[in-house]
Amino acid sequence: MKDKKIPLLEMKNISKDFSGNQVLNDINFSIQKGEILGLVGENGAGKSTLMKILFGMDEIRTTGGYGGQVIIKGEVVNFNSSLDALEKGIGMVHQEFSLLPDFSAAENIVLNREPLKPSIMSELFGDRMNSLNRDEIDAIAKTSIEKLGISLDTSMKVSSMPVGHKQFTEIARELSKDAKGETNPIELLVLDEPTAVLSEKEADSLLIAMRKLAKQGIAMIFISHRLNEIIDVCDTMMVMRDGLIIKHIPIEGVNVQDIARWMVGRNVSNSSKPREFDYTDKPTILDIQKLWVDMPGETVKNVSLEVKKGEILGIGGMAGQGKLGIPNGVMGLYQSGGKVVFDGKELLLNNPRSLLDAGLAFVSEDRRGVGLLLDESLEWNVAFTAMQVQDKYLKKYLKGFMTWRDSKAIEEVTQKYIDQLEIKCTSSKQKAKELSGGNQQKICLAKAFALEPKLLFVSEPTRGIDIGAKALVLESLRKYNRELGTTIVIISSELEELRAICDRIAIVTDGKIEGILEASKPSEDFGLLMIGQKVEEAI
Amino acid sequence: MKKITSKGIKSLIRNNLVTVLFLVICSIGIPLSGYSPSYLISEIIVRLSRNSFLILSLLIPIMAGMGLNFGMTLGAMAGQIGLIFVTDWNVVGIPAMVLAIIISIPISILLGQLCGRILNKAKGREMVTSYILGFFMNGVYQLIVLYGMGSIIPIKNTSLVLPRGYGIRNTVNLIGIRRSLDSLFNLSIFGIKIPLMTFIVIALVCVFIVWFRKTKLGQDMRAVGQDMEVAASAGIQVEHTRIVSIVISTVVAGIGMIIYLQNIGTLNTYNSHTQIGMFSVAALLVGGASVSKANIGNVFLGVILFHLMFIVSPMAGKNLIGQAQLGEYFRVFVSYGVITMSLVLYEMRKKRENLANAEKLQENQGALNED
Numbered sequence: 033m034k035d036k037k038i039p040l041l042e043m044k045n046i047s048k049d050f051s052g053n054q055v056l057n058d059i060n061f062s063i064q065k066g067e068i069l070g071l072v073g074e075n076g077a078g079k080s081t082l083m084k085i086l087f088g089m090d091e092i093r094t095t096g097g098y099g100g101q102v103i104i105k106g107e108v109v110n111f112n113s114s115l116d117a118l119e120k121g122i123g124m125v126h127q128e129f130s131l132l133p134d135f136s137a138a139e140n141i142v143l144n145r146e147p148l149k150p151s152i153m154s155e156l157f158g159d160r161m162n163s164l165n166r167d168e169i170d171a172i173a174k175t176s177i178e179k180l181g182i183s184l185d186t187s188m189k190v191s192s193m194p195v196g197h198k199q200f201t202e203i204a205r206e207l208s209k210d211a212k213g214e215t216n217p218i219e220l221l222v223l224d225e226p227t228a229v230l231s232e233k234e235a236d237s238l239l240i241a242m243r244k245l246a247k248q249g250i251a252m253i254f255i256s257h258r259l260n261e262i263i264d265v266c267d268t269m270m271v272m273r274d275g276l277i278i279k280h281i282p283i284e285g286v287n288v289q290d291i292a293r294w295m296v297g298r299n300v301s302n303s304s305k306p307r308e309f310d311y312t313d314k315p316t317i318l319d320i321q322k323l324w325v326d327m328p329g330e331t332v333k334n335v336s337l338e339v340k341k342g343e344i345l346g347i348g349g350m351a352g353q354g355k356l357g358i359p360n361g362v363m364g365l366y367q368s369g370g371k372v373v374f375d376g377k378e379l380l381l382n383n384p385r386s387l388l389d390a391g392l393a394f395v396s397e398d399r400r401g402v403g404l405l406l407d408e409s410l411e412w413n414v415a416f417t418a419m420q421v422q423d424k425y426l427k428k429y430l431k432g433f434m435t436w437r438d439s440k441a442i443e444e445v446t447q448k449y450i451d452q453l454e455i456k457c458t459s460s461k462q463k464a465k466e467l468s469g470g471n472q473q474k475i476c477l478a479k480a481f482a483l484e485p486k487l488l489f490v491s492e493p494t495r496g497i498d499i500g501a502k503a504l505v506l507e508s509l510r511k512y513n514r515e516l517g518t519t520i521v522i523i524s525s526e527l528e529e530l531r532a533i534c535d536r537i538a539i540v541t542d543g544k545i546e547g548i549l550e551a552s553k554p555s556e557d558f559g560l561l562m563i564g565q566k567v568e569e570a571i
Numbered sequence: 572m573k574k575i576t577s578k579g580i581k582s583l584i585r586n587n588l589v590t591v592l593f594l595v596i597c598s599i600g601i602p603l604s605g606y607s608p609s610y611l612i613s614e615i616i617v618r619l620s621r622n623s624f625l626i627l628s629l630l631i632p633i634m635a636g637m638g639l640n641f642g643m644t645l646g647a648m649a650g651q652i653g654l655i656f657v658t659d660w661n662v663v664g665i666p667a668m669v670l671a672i673i674i675s676i677p678i679s680i681l682l683g684q685l686c687g688r689i690l691n692k693a694k695g696r697e698m699v700t701s702y703i704l705g706f707f708m709n710g711v712y713q714l715i716v717l718y719g720m721g722s723i724i725p726i727k728n729t730s731l732v733l734p735r736g737y738g739i740r741n742t743v744n745l746i747g748i749r750r751s752l753d754s755l756f757n758l759s760i761f762g763i764k765i766p767l768m769t770f771i772v773i774a775l776v777c778v779f780i781v782w783f784r785k786t787k788l789g790q791d792m793r794a795v796g797q798d799m800e801v802a803a804s805a806g807i808q809v810e811h812t813r814i815v816s817i818v819i820s821t822v823v824a825g826i827g828m829i830i831y832l833q834n835i836g837t838l839n840t841y842n843s844h845t846q847i848g849m850f851s852v853a854a855l856l857v858g859g860a861s862v863s864k865a866n867i868g869n870v871f872l873g874v875i876l877f878h879l880m881f882i883v884s885p886m887a888g889k890n891l892i893g894q895a896q897l898g899e900y901f902r903v904f905v906s907y908g909v910i911t912m913s914l915v916l917y918e919m920r921k922k923r924e925n926l927a928n929a930e931k932l933q934e935n936q937g938a939l940n941e942d
Contacts, residue, residue, distance in 0.1 A: 115806065130804055132797040143794060144805040148787055160788035326925075367926065 038106045040065050040251050041086075041122075041220055045100035048081055048092070055081050057275045059100070065219070068242060068252045070266035070283065072259065074295055074350075077272040079255055083222055087114045087124060121216035123206035125223045129198050133191035138173035140190055141205045147172070176208035179248065180241040196234030199226055200241070207245075221245070222253045227261055228352060239265045257350050259288045259563050271295055289560070296527065296559035311535055314340040317519050318487055323370035324543075325354070325361025332357035332368070333543030339487070339521060344513055346530035346551065347523045349540035350562055355523050356397060358540070359489035363387055363394040365402065375486065388421045393485035395476045397492035397523070399469075403476040406465035410457060413464050413475050414449060415442040418482045449478035453508050470501030477505065481512060487519045488512075494529060506533050527558055586920065589913050590859045593876040597883065604886035611882065613763045618878040619871065620753060620769040621834040625827035626851045626870045627776050628820045632697075633865045634789070635816035636796025639852045642686040642701035642817065646824025647844035648712045649678035654748075654829060654838055655720070655739060659728045663747035665755065668829060671748075675825040682708065683821030687814030694799070698862070705848055716840060739840050749836035769830065776823065777867050792816055796863070846906075853877060853906040856913040863917075880905065 039062035046059040056078045063069050073079050084091055085098045088111030092098055101108050104120055111117045114124060131140045139146075146169055148162035173186040177200070184200055193201070203226070207218055223242075227235040235258070242252060242265055256262055262269055263283060271279040271294040278294050318339040325332035332354040339345050349355040361368035364384040372379045380386045396402040405413055418424040425441045428434070446460040453474040457467060464475060473493060480488055490509060494502040510533055513520050524530050530537050531551045538548040539561035546561045584591050601611070625643070632640040653671035662670055686704060693700040720726050721737035733740055753766035783789045794802040795812050803809045828847065832838055855865060858873025884901045888894055 130798075130801045132794055132801055134797050135794070139790070144791070144802075144807050146787060146790060151786075153786075160786065160791065162787050163782070163785045164787060164790055 039063060039103075040067075040105060042103040043082070043086070043100065044103060046082065046085060046102075047099040048078075048085060050095055055275050056085075056098070059275075059277055061270060061277065061280055063220070063251050063253065065251055066246050066249045067268065068246050068254055068266045070262035070269035071253055071255045071272065072257070072262060072269065072291060072295060073272035077295075078275040079272055080224075082272075083124070083224065083253075083255075086111075086122070086222070087117045088112050089114070118209055119216065121219040123209060123218050123221050125199075125202050125206055125221060125226055129202060131190045131198055131201060134189060136187050136189055137177075137184055137193070137197070137201045137204075138169050138186040140201055141173040141176060141186075141208050142169050143205070145209070172208050173204065176204040179207050179245065180204060181244040182237060182241055194234070195229050196231070196237065199230060199234070199238060202226075203241070218250060220251045220253070222255070224255045225257065225352075226254075227256055227258055235261065257563055259291045262291070263288065288563070289556075292559040292563055293556050296555050296562075311340040311343040314342055317341040317375055318521075319373040320358075320362065321371040321373075323358065323361060323368060323372065325357040325366050325368040327354075327357040327360050327366040330354050330357040330360070331543050332361055332540075335370075335540070335543070335545055337538060337545055337548075339519060341519055342513070342517050343535045344510070344520045344522065344533060346534035346537035347521065347540060348525070348527050348530050348537055348558065348562070349546070351525060353541050354543040355525075355540040356491060357543070359394055359491050359521065359523055360396075363392065363489065365394075365396075385421070388417070388483070391486035392489065393417075393480040393483045393487075394489040395480045395491060395493065397495060399472055399476055403479075404464045404472060407463060409461045409463060410450070410455075410467075410475060411439075411442045411446045411460050414446045414478045414482050417479055422483065424482070445482055446478070449474075449481060453478060454504060470505070473501070473505060474508075477508065484516070485518060487521070489521050489523070491523045492525065493522065494524065494526065502529070509533065527555060531555065531558075587859050588916055589857055589909060590872070590876065593857050593880060597876060597879045600880060600883040600887045603890055604883040605890060606883060606886060609761065609763060611879070614882050615875055615879060616763065616765055617834070618882075619874050620766045620773070621831050622851070622854065622874050622878070623773045623870055624776060624830045625824060625847060626855050626874065627773070627780065627867070628823035628827055629851060629855055630780055630865050630867070630870070631783070631792070631816050631823075632820045633860070633863065634784070634796055635792040635813055636799070636863065637690060637813060637816060638698040638862045639855070640701055640817065640820050641698060641705050641848045641852065642683075642690075643820060643824035643851065644705035644844055644848040645682040645686055645708050646675075646679045646821040647828040647847050648708065649675040649682060649821070650825040650828030650832070651838060651840070651844060652678060652712075652716070653825070654745060654832060655716070655726075655731070655743060655840075658743055658745060658747060658838075659726050659731055661728070661747070664751045667748045668751060668833060671829050672826050675829065676822055679822040679825040680818055683818035684814060686821065687817035690817060691810045691813055702848075709845060712844075713841065741840055743838040743840055745832060745836055745838055748833045750833065752830060752833055769834075772830070780867060788812070788815065849906055849910070850877075853909045856909055861913065861917050861920075877909075 042062040044060055046056055047054070048056040059078075059082060061069075071079055071082075081092075086102060090113075093112075102110070104122075109120060111120075117124075132143070135143070147165040148159070149165045151161060151163055153161040170186055177184045177186065180200060180203060182200055184197055184204070188197070190198060190201065203221070203223075206221055209218060227238060230238060239261060242254070246252065246267075254262065254266060263286060266283050268280065268282050269286065269291070270277055271291060273295060316338045318337075320335060320337045320339075323332055323335040323337075329352055335354075335358055337358075347355050347358060357366065360366050361381075362372055362379075364382045364387055368381050370381070372381060374390055374392065377390065379390055405416065408416075415425050419426060419437070423435075425438045425445065426435045427438045429436065443460055449455070450457065450460060455467070455471050455474045455478070457471065464472060467475065477490070477493070480490075493505050493509065506529065509520055509522070512518055522530060522534060527537075534551045536548055537551055537558065539546045539558060541562060549557055549561070625647075628643050628646065629640055632638070650671070653674035656674055657667040657671045660670075686701060689704060690697045690700055715724075717738045720739050721732045726732050726739070731739055731743060750766075752769050752772070755766075755768035756771075758765040758767045784793070791802070791807050791812050792815075794805070794807055795809050799809050802812075828844065831847070832843065854873040854877040855869055856873070857877045858869035858871070860866070860869040860873070881902055885896075885899070888896070888901070
């Protein structure tokens with residue numbers, strides 16, 4: 033690195049905590065003009081928080097700001113919004129497209145920065161009555177697309193574009209932001225997983241475009257899970273883990289295996305022993321074939337998976353790769369297709385009721401949305417689905433012509449689970465919304481347990497709850513599996529958690545099962561699967 | 572043009588089911604009614620001049636993604652208040668109309684602001700909110716016209732006021748401005764009278780709408796209509812833009828109501844405005860518009876088809892079963908039916924498109940896997 037020059041961006045001693053939870057710890061790095069810095073790390077490593085600090089997002093300020101300094105060309109800055117950052121020439125290309133589908137590429141590129149032609153009406157009613165200068169709009173769009181060195185039809189509507197072109201449109205929009213001369217020219221671009229949704233060919237042309245931009249002196253921070261791309265395009269790379277910079281080195285001589293090890297390689301001693309359970313001779317209870325699910329942000333493309341009776345199967349992988357889509361699709365919450373055979377019978381997809389009838393249950397990752405009736409009592413929450421689906425906790429009169437709720441049975445069963453799961457509440461009549469996150473999660477579990485399912489999907493069971501509650505939730509799942517022999521499929525972003533409780537772990541990458549390993553395998557192997565590298569001895 | 576295939580025709584019919592249905596109804600009704608073509612054409616021309624302006628007021632909120640603005644009733648009330656005043660002041664002719672418009676505009680702006688602000692609080696439920704808001708404001712209108720006028724607000728002309736001394740009579744004779752715009756320049760082709768001036772005014776509004784789409788504000792509205800979040804993140808003032816679109820709609824509706832009533836010639840003080848929103852919305856939908864997409868062509872096609880049915884159905888009903896009431900019954904029944912059907916069809920089409928997208932995604936994936 034050219035250490036003598038003043039760096040374009042320097043972040044000094046950056047630290048950040050969210051109410052006591054340290055997510056960034058003494059981060060120091062700098063980036064030069066025209067440098068491409070690769071930034072990698074697991075979910076939750078602190079990458080996005082770091083970028084949010086750089087752009088002065090509200091989220092950072094409302095949670096108590098950050099420690100340390102952000103220095104741009106030798107000047108300490110403190111942005112209040114991404115518009116401020118833009119003024120200093122720092123742009124961001126988002127992971128999800130913020131494009132308007134019915135506008136053309138050009139219209140999207142200049143959105144709200146359209147060059148105008150004055151008209152008589154604007155004298156009366158203000159600038160917004162000026163008409164658009166179509167020629168100039170097109171010219172601006174063309175110049176910024178030229179900078180990328182790609183061919184893109186500026187008059188094409190976004191809705192009819194292939195994904196790659198959408199990504200280019202987004203980047204072109206960032207590049208065009210200096211066109212009116214009101215802001216500094218873009219000097220630093222942050223690209224947050226721009227290739228995640230692209231095909232290989234599209235990704236390649238994006239990488240070429242990036243190199244072209246770098247030659248024009250634009251520095252980039254490139255966040256990606258595709259490590260090969262990082263090696264291909266970056267000058268330097270930085271690995272983050274648990275809020276620390278693990279490595280910050282020039283890219284020469286680094287290989288994918290090294291990066292994977294740095295990303296996941298924890299020095300934690302594996303205290304909880306994997307349990308002894310031989311699944312190999314057990315019958316298959318759930319057979320998923322060629323499943324696809326159209327869940328926004330978690331698209332499943334082609335998943336085939338066998339679940340053995342009585343096992344605990346983990347499904348892991350990076351966020352956005354499709355692991356959450358699997359249970360949501362099988363349980364009919366999102367449009368899906370393919371073949372799912374459960375207990376010898378083929379299931380009717382896209383029909384939650386028939387799936388519940390078949391003996392499947394699902395604890396959703398969306399506790400507050402799908403999981404709970406927030407304004408109702410705990411009793412209602414625990415018993416509701418069982419009442420609806422299985423006619424449990426009901427008293428029948430007049431030969432079943434009239435059914436009444438059996439309040440006593442409901443109270444008993446709720447009390448049973450409150451004791452079993454150690455749910456902290458004033459009584460079983462308390463409203464669900466008054467409980468803490470961890471206890472709400474336990475109520476969700478109790479609700480699923482009350483159905484006494486043959487197979488239970490549990491999605492992100494420990495998201496957003498503290499360590500003590502985590503252990504208890506995991507232990508109760510294990511206990512439930514041990515005592516009743518219920519097959520459990522756990523979907524979680526936390527690999528260590530899966531390794532602690534599961535028999536086997538399937539890793540989902542890019543909407544497909546990348547591989548299934550026994551939980552006792554070293555975490556590096558899982559890390560390689562997550563970034564799309566097959567391991568030889570995958571089962 | 573696309574090649575016409577049976578599949579293409581099928582999807583064309585499916586996407587314009589309401590329009591096709593009306594074409595069928597009219598093509599059955601016209602021979603049954605026994606009306607001559609020249610009578611039908613002259614009737615249609617009258618209806619076009621009478622209703623088009625009102626319906627054009629619906630276009631801009633649709634562009635801003637706010638759906639069908641049932642709140643145009645508010646503008647109609649403003650227009651009627653303007654007409655009551657000019658009638659009281661004994662102004663006649665074109666000056667009377669201009670004066671009525673001048674009175675209505677500030678009231679429309681005020682009501683439009685109110686409506687826009689309320690709709691901003693009810694994002695995603697604009698249509699039902701504006702519909703109910705119309706009912707609520709009808710109460711306020713009645714309070715002002717039935718109790719306020721003649722007592723607090725001075726009304727000199729006794730023929731306007733109820734015998735008890737305050738409140739406006741049920742019907743106001745608009746003799747002073749009747750047909751004043753329509754008969755300004757009259758053109759007669761093959762014995763069919765064409766109110767040229769009215770059509771010129773309507774054409775001006777069309778030009779305004781076309782031009783408006785090309786302005787910065789129009790572009791912002793289209794952006795807001797597609798995705799409020801994206802628009803906001805680009806720095807567009809979403810809420811303000813939405814309010815402006817409703818204000819414009821309300822003002823245009825107010826002027827439209829004045830044009831409508833100068834053609835009719837009498838003001839039904841407590842009823843004229845109540846159904847105007849519904850009939851306008853229904854006509855626009857018949858013309859092939861949807862909750863999220865409408866253009867000027869939809870307006871004229873809608874007026875022609877919707878009113879053709881009104882014209883022919885009483886006579887067709889009389890010839891068919893000996894009762895003319897069938898036509899009146901049809902009018903209300905069909906209007907509600909059209910709106911319901913369009914809304915249901917719109918949702919169904921959206922669902923179908925989502926499904927098609929999901930399948931396309933799957934196919935693409937399959938192709939990728941084969942590579």
